[in-house]
Amino acid sequence: MTLAEISQISQTLGSAAVVASLIFVGVQLSQNTKATRASSHHAVSEALNRVNLLWARNGDVARIWLSGMQDRGALTPEDRWRFDSTLRAYLHVCETMYMQATLGAGDSSIVIAEETGIKSVFSSAGVKEWWVENPFGFSPDFRSYVEKVSSP
Numbered sequence: 001m002t003l004a005e006i007s008q009i010s011q012t013l014g015s016a017a018v019v020a021s022l023i024f025v026g027v028q029l030s031q032n033t034k035a036t037r038a039s040s041h042h043a044v045s046e047a048l049n050r051v052n053l054l055w056a057r058n059g060d061v062a063r064i065w066l067s068g069m070q071d072r073g074a075l076t077p078e079d080r081w082r083f084d085s086t087l088r089a090y091l092h093v094c095e096t097m098y099m100q101a102t103l104g105a106g107d108s109s110i111v112i113a114e115e116t117g118i119k120s121v122f123s124s125a126g127v128k129e130w131w132v133e134n135p136f137g138f139s140p141d142f143r144s145y146v147e148k149v150s151s152p
Contacts, residue, residue: 036105044097044110051090061086072126087121087130088137094118095142102141115149122150 055062061082068075068083075083094114100106121127135143 044093044100044106047093047096048114051086051093054086069121069124069126072129083126084130084134087127088134090121091138091146095138098142098145099139118146118149122146 055065064075064079064082065086068080068087072080072083097106097114098111101108101111122131131146135146138146
C-alpha cells in the first residue's frame with residue numbers, strides 16, 4: 001500500500017467521522033430541545049397549579065378574587081392589594097408561558113389551552129380596570145397578545 005492510498009483511506013475515515021459526529025450532535029440537540037420544552041411545560045403547569053391551589057385552599061383569597069373581578073373598587077385597600085397581587089401573579093405566569101412559546105423554548109399548545117382562562121379573566125370589569133392601570137409590568141409583546149385575545 002502506497003502512502004497516497006493510506007492518505008486517501010485516512011481522509012475517507014476522517015470524513016466519515018465528521019459526518020458521524022454531526023449526526024450525533026444533531027440527535028443530542030433534538031433531545032436537548034425536547035427536554036427543555038418538557039421542563040418549560042412542567043414549570044408553567046406548576047406555576048398555574050400554585051395559583052389555582054391558592055384560590056382553592058384559601059377562602060379569603062377566593063372571595064377577594066371573585067369580588068375583585070366583579071367590582072374592584074368595592075374592595076378594601078388591603079383586599080384590593082391582594083386581588084391586584086394575585087392577578088399580577090397569574091398574568092406573569094401567562095406571560096412566561098407566552099414568551100417561552102414565542103422564543104421556541106416552550107409549548108405553544110399550553111398557551112392556546114390557557115387562552116380560555118385569559119379571556120374569562122379579562123371579561124370581568126375588575127380585571128379590565130386593573131389592566132388599564134397596570135400594563136407597564138408586562139412586555140409589549142405580551143400586552144399586544146392580551147389585547148388581541150381579550151378583545152370581543
